[in-house]
Amino acid sequence: MSTVTSATAAQSTTQAASSAATQQFGEEFNNFIQLLTAQVKNQDPLAPMDSTQFVEQLATFSSLEQQVNTNSSLGSIASLIGDLHTMFASEWLGETVTVESSWVPYSGSEVQYLTNTPTDADHAYLTVRDPEGEIVWTEELDLESAVHTWNGQTNSGEAASTDTVFEFNIDFYRGTEYIGLGAPQIITTITDVASEDGVLRFGTSSHLTADLYSVSKYDAS
The missing domain is CATH 2.60.40.4070 (Immunoglobulin-like)
Known part of the structure:
Protein backbone atom coordinates (compact mmCIF):
# COMPACT_ATOMS: atom_id res chain seq x y z
CA MET A 1 0.00 0.00 0.00
CA SER A 2 1.35 3.41 -0.84
CA THR A 3 1.97 6.19 1.67
CA VAL A 4 0.66 9.74 1.88
CA THR A 5 1.95 10.47 -1.62
CA SER A 6 -0.82 8.29 -3.08
CA ALA A 7 -3.44 10.67 -1.73
CA THR A 8 -1.61 13.61 -3.32
CA ALA A 9 -1.26 11.75 -6.62
CA ALA A 10 -4.97 10.91 -6.65
CA GLN A 11 -5.77 14.57 -5.96
CA SER A 12 -3.58 15.69 -8.89
CA THR A 13 -5.26 13.19 -11.22
CA THR A 14 -8.71 14.40 -10.19
CA GLN A 15 -7.73 18.03 -10.68
CA ALA A 16 -6.30 17.28 -14.14
CA ALA A 17 -9.47 15.45 -15.21
CA SER A 18 -11.63 18.28 -13.88
CA SER A 19 -9.52 20.89 -15.68
CA ALA A 20 -9.77 19.01 -18.99
CA ALA A 21 -13.55 18.67 -18.66
CA THR A 22 -13.89 22.36 -17.83
CA GLN A 23 -11.77 23.31 -20.85
CA GLN A 24 -13.99 21.17 -23.10
CA PHE A 25 -17.15 22.81 -21.81
CA GLY A 26 -15.51 26.22 -22.17
CA GLU A 27 -14.76 25.58 -25.85
CA GLU A 28 -18.35 24.48 -26.46
CA PHE A 29 -19.55 27.58 -24.62
CA ASN A 30 -17.49 29.91 -26.87
CA ASN A 31 -18.60 28.08 -30.03
CA PHE A 32 -22.22 28.47 -29.02
CA ILE A 33 -21.81 32.23 -28.45
CA GLN A 34 -20.17 32.69 -31.86
CA LEU A 35 -22.87 30.69 -33.63
CA LEU A 36 -25.73 32.54 -31.93
CA THR A 37 -24.13 35.95 -32.63
CA ALA A 38 -23.60 35.12 -36.31
CA GLN A 39 -27.16 33.86 -36.60
CA VAL A 40 -28.66 37.07 -35.15
CA LYS A 41 -26.32 39.32 -37.18
CA ASN A 42 -27.12 37.66 -40.51
CA GLN A 43 -30.82 37.04 -40.14
CA ASP A 44 -33.24 38.48 -42.75
CA PRO A 45 -34.77 41.73 -41.33
CA LEU A 46 -38.00 40.95 -43.23
CA ALA A 47 -38.14 37.41 -41.81
CA PRO A 48 -36.49 37.50 -38.38
CA MET A 49 -35.82 34.44 -36.29
CA ASP A 50 -38.88 32.86 -34.72
CA SER A 51 -39.13 34.06 -31.10
CA THR A 52 -39.84 30.56 -29.81
CA GLN A 53 -36.73 29.21 -31.50
CA PHE A 54 -34.69 32.11 -30.11
CA VAL A 55 -35.93 31.40 -26.57
CA GLU A 56 -35.05 27.72 -26.95
CA GLN A 57 -31.53 28.63 -28.02
CA LEU A 58 -31.18 30.99 -25.06
CA ALA A 59 -32.34 28.16 -22.78
CA THR A 60 -29.63 25.95 -24.30
CA PHE A 61 -27.14 28.74 -23.69
CA SER A 62 -28.22 28.95 -20.03
CA SER A 63 -28.01 25.17 -19.61
CA LEU A 64 -24.50 25.08 -21.03
CA GLU A 65 -23.42 27.90 -18.74
CA GLN A 66 -24.76 25.97 -15.73
CA GLN A 67 -22.83 22.89 -16.84
CA VAL A 68 -19.61 24.90 -16.96
CA ASN A 69 -20.24 26.33 -13.47
CA THR A 70 -21.21 22.92 -12.07
CA ASN A 71 -18.08 21.30 -13.48
CA SER A 72 -15.94 24.03 -11.94
CA SER A 73 -17.64 23.53 -8.56
CA LEU A 74 -17.12 19.76 -8.70
CA GLY A 75 -13.45 20.34 -9.44
CA SER A 76 -13.18 22.56 -6.35
CA ILE A 77 -14.91 19.92 -4.20
CA ALA A 78 -12.59 17.17 -5.48
CA SER A 79 -9.59 19.36 -4.67
CA LEU A 80 -10.94 19.99 -1.15
CA ILE A 81 -11.49 16.26 -0.56
CA GLY A 82 -7.91 15.58 -1.68
CA ASP A 83 -6.61 18.20 0.75
CA LEU A 84 -8.63 16.67 3.60
CA HIS A 85 -7.29 13.19 2.82
CA THR A 86 -3.73 14.47 2.89
CA MET A 87 -4.39 16.22 6.21
CA PHE A 88 -5.95 13.08 7.75
CA ALA A 89 -3.08 10.96 6.45
CA SER A 90 -0.53 13.12 8.25
CA GLU A 91 -2.62 13.05 11.42
CA TRP A 92 -2.93 9.22 11.56
CA LEU A 93 0.56 8.09 10.56
Missing part, protein backbone atom coordinates in the same frame (compact mmCIF):
# COMPACT_ATOMS: atom_id res chain seq x y z
CA GLY A 94 2.39 6.63 13.57
CA GLU A 95 -0.74 6.55 15.76
CA THR A 96 -1.43 3.53 17.97
CA VAL A 97 -4.92 2.23 17.25
CA THR A 98 -7.18 -0.77 17.73
CA VAL A 99 -8.62 -2.77 14.84
CA GLU A 100 -11.31 -5.37 15.49
CA SER A 101 -10.52 -8.56 13.58
CA SER A 102 -11.04 -12.30 14.06
CA TRP A 103 -8.18 -12.99 11.65
CA VAL A 104 -4.79 -12.06 13.07
CA PRO A 105 -1.46 -12.29 11.18
CA TYR A 106 1.30 -13.66 13.43
CA SER A 107 4.85 -12.51 12.61
CA GLY A 108 6.60 -13.84 15.72
CA SER A 109 5.93 -10.73 17.79
CA GLU A 110 3.55 -10.70 20.74
CA VAL A 111 -0.06 -9.97 19.77
CA GLN A 112 -1.73 -7.44 22.09
CA TYR A 113 -5.49 -7.02 22.10
CA LEU A 114 -8.52 -5.75 23.98
CA THR A 115 -11.87 -7.47 24.47
CA ASN A 116 -15.27 -5.90 24.03
CA THR A 117 -16.67 -7.71 27.06
CA PRO A 118 -20.45 -7.70 27.69
CA THR A 119 -21.29 -5.99 30.97
CA ASP A 120 -22.89 -9.12 32.43
CA ALA A 121 -20.07 -11.52 31.45
CA ASP A 122 -17.88 -12.97 34.20
CA HIS A 123 -15.87 -15.47 32.15
CA ALA A 124 -14.18 -15.29 28.76
CA TYR A 125 -12.24 -17.93 26.84
CA LEU A 126 -9.88 -17.38 23.91
CA THR A 127 -9.65 -19.99 21.15
CA VAL A 128 -6.94 -19.72 18.49
CA ARG A 129 -7.23 -21.79 15.29
CA ASP A 130 -4.74 -22.30 12.48
CA PRO A 131 -5.63 -21.78 8.78
CA GLU A 132 -6.96 -25.39 8.62
CA GLY A 133 -9.36 -24.70 11.49
CA GLU A 134 -7.45 -26.79 14.02
CA ILE A 135 -7.37 -25.45 17.60
CA VAL A 136 -3.79 -24.54 18.55
CA TRP A 137 -4.41 -22.62 21.78
CA THR A 138 -7.13 -22.06 24.41
CA GLU A 139 -7.09 -20.11 27.63
CA GLU A 140 -9.39 -18.35 30.06
CA LEU A 141 -8.89 -14.61 30.01
CA ASP A 142 -8.53 -12.47 33.11
CA LEU A 143 -11.34 -9.94 32.69
CA GLU A 144 -9.71 -7.70 35.29
CA SER A 145 -6.85 -7.12 32.85
CA ALA A 146 -7.30 -4.32 30.31
CA VAL A 147 -4.84 -5.71 27.75
CA HIS A 148 -4.41 -9.35 26.77
CA THR A 149 -1.53 -10.96 24.88
CA TRP A 150 -0.71 -14.05 22.83
CA ASN A 151 2.95 -14.74 22.21
CA GLY A 152 2.52 -17.68 19.85
CA GLN A 153 2.27 -20.39 22.50
CA THR A 154 0.32 -23.51 21.52
CA ASN A 155 -1.28 -26.44 23.31
CA SER A 156 1.44 -28.73 21.94
CA GLY A 157 4.18 -26.63 23.49
CA GLU A 158 5.66 -25.68 20.13
CA ALA A 159 5.76 -22.07 18.95
CA ALA A 160 3.17 -21.04 16.40
CA SER A 161 4.28 -20.75 12.79
CA THR A 162 5.27 -17.22 11.78
CA ASP A 163 3.84 -15.44 8.75
CA THR A 164 0.57 -17.27 9.38
CA VAL A 165 -2.93 -15.89 9.85
CA PHE A 166 -4.74 -17.33 12.87
CA GLU A 167 -8.40 -17.10 13.79
CA PHE A 168 -9.14 -15.62 17.21
CA ASN A 169 -12.53 -16.24 18.85
CA ILE A 170 -13.56 -15.10 22.32
CA ASP A 171 -16.53 -16.84 24.01
CA PHE A 172 -18.27 -15.01 26.84
CA TYR A 173 -20.19 -16.63 29.70
CA ARG A 174 -22.23 -15.55 32.70
CA GLY A 175 -21.63 -18.41 35.11
CA THR A 176 -22.36 -21.49 32.97
CA GLU A 177 -24.67 -19.56 30.60
CA TYR A 178 -23.22 -18.85 27.18
CA ILE A 179 -23.64 -15.16 26.21
CA GLY A 180 -22.00 -14.86 22.83
CA LEU A 181 -18.93 -14.71 20.61
CA GLY A 182 -16.59 -11.75 20.19
CA ALA A 183 -13.52 -10.72 18.20
CA PRO A 184 -10.38 -9.17 19.66
CA GLN A 185 -9.48 -5.53 19.12
CA ILE A 186 -5.86 -5.75 17.98
CA ILE A 187 -3.52 -3.02 19.25
CA THR A 188 -1.33 -1.88 16.36
CA THR A 189 0.35 1.16 14.76
CA ILE A 190 -0.59 2.97 11.54
CA THR A 191 2.33 2.63 9.13
CA ASP A 192 0.87 3.98 5.88
CA VAL A 193 -2.24 5.63 4.51
CA ALA A 194 -3.77 5.61 1.03
CA SER A 195 -6.97 6.79 -0.60
CA GLU A 196 -8.96 4.12 -2.46
CA ASP A 197 -12.10 5.23 -4.31
CA GLY A 198 -12.36 8.25 -2.01
CA VAL A 199 -11.97 6.19 1.19
CA LEU A 200 -8.93 6.33 3.46
CA ARG A 201 -7.29 2.92 3.96
CA PHE A 202 -4.69 2.24 6.65
CA GLY A 203 -1.83 -0.23 6.69
CA THR A 204 -0.59 -1.30 10.13
CA SER A 205 2.43 -2.82 11.82
CA SER A 206 0.36 -5.97 12.48
CA HIS A 207 -0.24 -6.36 8.71
CA LEU A 208 -3.94 -5.70 9.15
CA THR A 209 -5.60 -3.19 6.82
CA ALA A 210 -8.67 -1.14 7.71
CA ASP A 211 -10.60 1.92 6.61
CA LEU A 212 -11.05 5.12 8.61
CA TYR A 213 -14.30 3.95 10.22
CA SER A 214 -12.84 0.63 11.44
CA VAL A 215 -10.07 1.98 13.68
CA SER A 216 -10.04 3.69 17.05
CA LYS A 217 -7.15 5.58 18.60
CA TYR A 218 -5.68 3.76 21.58
CA ASP A 219 -4.46 5.51 24.73
CA ALA A 220 -2.42 3.18 26.93
CA SER A 221 -2.81 5.52 29.91
Whole structure:
Protein backbone atom coordinates (compact mmCIF):
# COMPACT_ATOMS: atom_id res chain seq x y z
CA MET A 1 0.00 0.00 0.00
CA SER A 2 1.35 3.41 -0.84
CA THR A 3 1.97 6.19 1.67
CA VAL A 4 0.66 9.74 1.88
CA THR A 5 1.95 10.47 -1.62
CA SER A 6 -0.82 8.29 -3.08
CA ALA A 7 -3.44 10.67 -1.73
CA THR A 8 -1.61 13.61 -3.32
CA ALA A 9 -1.26 11.75 -6.62
CA ALA A 10 -4.97 10.91 -6.65
CA GLN A 11 -5.77 14.57 -5.96
CA SER A 12 -3.58 15.69 -8.89
CA THR A 13 -5.26 13.19 -11.22
CA THR A 14 -8.71 14.40 -10.19
CA GLN A 15 -7.73 18.03 -10.68
CA ALA A 16 -6.30 17.28 -14.14
CA ALA A 17 -9.47 15.45 -15.21
CA SER A 18 -11.63 18.28 -13.88
CA SER A 19 -9.52 20.89 -15.68
CA ALA A 20 -9.77 19.01 -18.99
CA ALA A 21 -13.55 18.67 -18.66
CA THR A 22 -13.89 22.36 -17.83
CA GLN A 23 -11.77 23.31 -20.85
CA GLN A 24 -13.99 21.17 -23.10
CA PHE A 25 -17.15 22.81 -21.81
CA GLY A 26 -15.51 26.22 -22.17
CA GLU A 27 -14.76 25.58 -25.85
CA GLU A 28 -18.35 24.48 -26.46
CA PHE A 29 -19.55 27.58 -24.62
CA ASN A 30 -17.49 29.91 -26.87
CA ASN A 31 -18.60 28.08 -30.03
CA PHE A 32 -22.22 28.47 -29.02
CA ILE A 33 -21.81 32.23 -28.45
CA GLN A 34 -20.17 32.69 -31.86
CA LEU A 35 -22.87 30.69 -33.63
CA LEU A 36 -25.73 32.54 -31.93
CA THR A 37 -24.13 35.95 -32.63
CA ALA A 38 -23.60 35.12 -36.31
CA GLN A 39 -27.16 33.86 -36.60
CA VAL A 40 -28.66 37.07 -35.15
CA LYS A 41 -26.32 39.32 -37.18
CA ASN A 42 -27.12 37.66 -40.51
CA GLN A 43 -30.82 37.04 -40.14
CA ASP A 44 -33.24 38.48 -42.75
CA PRO A 45 -34.77 41.73 -41.33
CA LEU A 46 -38.00 40.95 -43.23
CA ALA A 47 -38.14 37.41 -41.81
CA PRO A 48 -36.49 37.50 -38.38
CA MET A 49 -35.82 34.44 -36.29
CA ASP A 50 -38.88 32.86 -34.72
CA SER A 51 -39.13 34.06 -31.10
CA THR A 52 -39.84 30.56 -29.81
CA GLN A 53 -36.73 29.21 -31.50
CA PHE A 54 -34.69 32.11 -30.11
CA VAL A 55 -35.93 31.40 -26.57
CA GLU A 56 -35.05 27.72 -26.95
CA GLN A 57 -31.53 28.63 -28.02
CA LEU A 58 -31.18 30.99 -25.06
CA ALA A 59 -32.34 28.16 -22.78
CA THR A 60 -29.63 25.95 -24.30
CA PHE A 61 -27.14 28.74 -23.69
CA SER A 62 -28.22 28.95 -20.03
CA SER A 63 -28.01 25.17 -19.61
CA LEU A 64 -24.50 25.08 -21.03
CA GLU A 65 -23.42 27.90 -18.74
CA GLN A 66 -24.76 25.97 -15.73
CA GLN A 67 -22.83 22.89 -16.84
CA VAL A 68 -19.61 24.90 -16.96
CA ASN A 69 -20.24 26.33 -13.47
CA THR A 70 -21.21 22.92 -12.07
CA ASN A 71 -18.08 21.30 -13.48
CA SER A 72 -15.94 24.03 -11.94
CA SER A 73 -17.64 23.53 -8.56
CA LEU A 74 -17.12 19.76 -8.70
CA GLY A 75 -13.45 20.34 -9.44
CA SER A 76 -13.18 22.56 -6.35
CA ILE A 77 -14.91 19.92 -4.20
CA ALA A 78 -12.59 17.17 -5.48
CA SER A 79 -9.59 19.36 -4.67
CA LEU A 80 -10.94 19.99 -1.15
CA ILE A 81 -11.49 16.26 -0.56
CA GLY A 82 -7.91 15.58 -1.68
CA ASP A 83 -6.61 18.20 0.75
CA LEU A 84 -8.63 16.67 3.60
CA HIS A 85 -7.29 13.19 2.82
CA THR A 86 -3.73 14.47 2.89
CA MET A 87 -4.39 16.22 6.21
CA PHE A 88 -5.95 13.08 7.75
CA ALA A 89 -3.08 10.96 6.45
CA SER A 90 -0.53 13.12 8.25
CA GLU A 91 -2.62 13.05 11.42
CA TRP A 92 -2.93 9.22 11.56
CA LEU A 93 0.56 8.09 10.56
CA GLY A 94 2.39 6.63 13.57
CA GLU A 95 -0.74 6.55 15.76
CA THR A 96 -1.43 3.53 17.97
CA VAL A 97 -4.92 2.23 17.25
CA THR A 98 -7.18 -0.77 17.73
CA VAL A 99 -8.62 -2.77 14.84
CA GLU A 100 -11.31 -5.37 15.49
CA SER A 101 -10.52 -8.56 13.58
CA SER A 102 -11.04 -12.30 14.06
CA TRP A 103 -8.18 -12.99 11.65
CA VAL A 104 -4.79 -12.06 13.07
CA PRO A 105 -1.46 -12.29 11.18
CA TYR A 106 1.30 -13.66 13.43
CA SER A 107 4.85 -12.51 12.61
CA GLY A 108 6.60 -13.84 15.72
CA SER A 109 5.93 -10.73 17.79
CA GLU A 110 3.55 -10.70 20.74
CA VAL A 111 -0.06 -9.97 19.77
CA GLN A 112 -1.73 -7.44 22.09
CA TYR A 113 -5.49 -7.02 22.10
CA LEU A 114 -8.52 -5.75 23.98
CA THR A 115 -11.87 -7.47 24.47
CA ASN A 116 -15.27 -5.90 24.03
CA THR A 117 -16.67 -7.71 27.06
CA PRO A 118 -20.45 -7.70 27.69
CA THR A 119 -21.29 -5.99 30.97
CA ASP A 120 -22.89 -9.12 32.43
CA ALA A 121 -20.07 -11.52 31.45
CA ASP A 122 -17.88 -12.97 34.20
CA HIS A 123 -15.87 -15.47 32.15
CA ALA A 124 -14.18 -15.29 28.76
CA TYR A 125 -12.24 -17.93 26.84
CA LEU A 126 -9.88 -17.38 23.91
CA THR A 127 -9.65 -19.99 21.15
CA VAL A 128 -6.94 -19.72 18.49
CA ARG A 129 -7.23 -21.79 15.29
CA ASP A 130 -4.74 -22.30 12.48
CA PRO A 131 -5.63 -21.78 8.78
CA GLU A 132 -6.96 -25.39 8.62
CA GLY A 133 -9.36 -24.70 11.49
CA GLU A 134 -7.45 -26.79 14.02
CA ILE A 135 -7.37 -25.45 17.60
CA VAL A 136 -3.79 -24.54 18.55
CA TRP A 137 -4.41 -22.62 21.78
CA THR A 138 -7.13 -22.06 24.41
CA GLU A 139 -7.09 -20.11 27.63
CA GLU A 140 -9.39 -18.35 30.06
CA LEU A 141 -8.89 -14.61 30.01
CA ASP A 142 -8.53 -12.47 33.11
CA LEU A 143 -11.34 -9.94 32.69
CA GLU A 144 -9.71 -7.70 35.29
CA SER A 145 -6.85 -7.12 32.85
CA ALA A 146 -7.30 -4.32 30.31
CA VAL A 147 -4.84 -5.71 27.75
CA HIS A 148 -4.41 -9.35 26.77
CA THR A 149 -1.53 -10.96 24.88
CA TRP A 150 -0.71 -14.05 22.83
CA ASN A 151 2.95 -14.74 22.21
CA GLY A 152 2.52 -17.68 19.85
CA GLN A 153 2.27 -20.39 22.50
CA THR A 154 0.32 -23.51 21.52
CA ASN A 155 -1.28 -26.44 23.31
CA SER A 156 1.44 -28.73 21.94
CA GLY A 157 4.18 -26.63 23.49
CA GLU A 158 5.66 -25.68 20.13
CA ALA A 159 5.76 -22.07 18.95
CA ALA A 160 3.17 -21.04 16.40
CA SER A 161 4.28 -20.75 12.79
CA THR A 162 5.27 -17.22 11.78
CA ASP A 163 3.84 -15.44 8.75
CA THR A 164 0.57 -17.27 9.38
CA VAL A 165 -2.93 -15.89 9.85
CA PHE A 166 -4.74 -17.33 12.87
CA GLU A 167 -8.40 -17.10 13.79
CA PHE A 168 -9.14 -15.62 17.21
CA ASN A 169 -12.53 -16.24 18.85
CA ILE A 170 -13.56 -15.10 22.32
CA ASP A 171 -16.53 -16.84 24.01
CA PHE A 172 -18.27 -15.01 26.84
CA TYR A 173 -20.19 -16.63 29.70
CA ARG A 174 -22.23 -15.55 32.70
CA GLY A 175 -21.63 -18.41 35.11
CA THR A 176 -22.36 -21.49 32.97
CA GLU A 177 -24.67 -19.56 30.60
CA TYR A 178 -23.22 -18.85 27.18
CA ILE A 179 -23.64 -15.16 26.21
CA GLY A 180 -22.00 -14.86 22.83
CA LEU A 181 -18.93 -14.71 20.61
CA GLY A 182 -16.59 -11.75 20.19
CA ALA A 183 -13.52 -10.72 18.20
CA PRO A 184 -10.38 -9.17 19.66
CA GLN A 185 -9.48 -5.53 19.12
CA ILE A 186 -5.86 -5.75 17.98
CA ILE A 187 -3.52 -3.02 19.25
CA THR A 188 -1.33 -1.88 16.36
CA THR A 189 0.35 1.16 14.76
CA ILE A 190 -0.59 2.97 11.54
CA THR A 191 2.33 2.63 9.13
CA ASP A 192 0.87 3.98 5.88
CA VAL A 193 -2.24 5.63 4.51
CA ALA A 194 -3.77 5.61 1.03
CA SER A 195 -6.97 6.79 -0.60
CA GLU A 196 -8.96 4.12 -2.46
CA ASP A 197 -12.10 5.23 -4.31
CA GLY A 198 -12.36 8.25 -2.01
CA VAL A 199 -11.97 6.19 1.19
CA LEU A 200 -8.93 6.33 3.46
CA ARG A 201 -7.29 2.92 3.96
CA PHE A 202 -4.69 2.24 6.65
CA GLY A 203 -1.83 -0.23 6.69
CA THR A 204 -0.59 -1.30 10.13
CA SER A 205 2.43 -2.82 11.82
CA SER A 206 0.36 -5.97 12.48
CA HIS A 207 -0.24 -6.36 8.71
CA LEU A 208 -3.94 -5.70 9.15
CA THR A 209 -5.60 -3.19 6.82
CA ALA A 210 -8.67 -1.14 7.71
CA ASP A 211 -10.60 1.92 6.61
CA LEU A 212 -11.05 5.12 8.61
CA TYR A 213 -14.30 3.95 10.22
CA SER A 214 -12.84 0.63 11.44
CA VAL A 215 -10.07 1.98 13.68
CA SER A 216 -10.04 3.69 17.05
CA LYS A 217 -7.15 5.58 18.60
CA TYR A 218 -5.68 3.76 21.58
CA ASP A 219 -4.46 5.51 24.73
CA ALA A 220 -2.42 3.18 26.93
CA SER A 221 -2.81 5.52 29.91
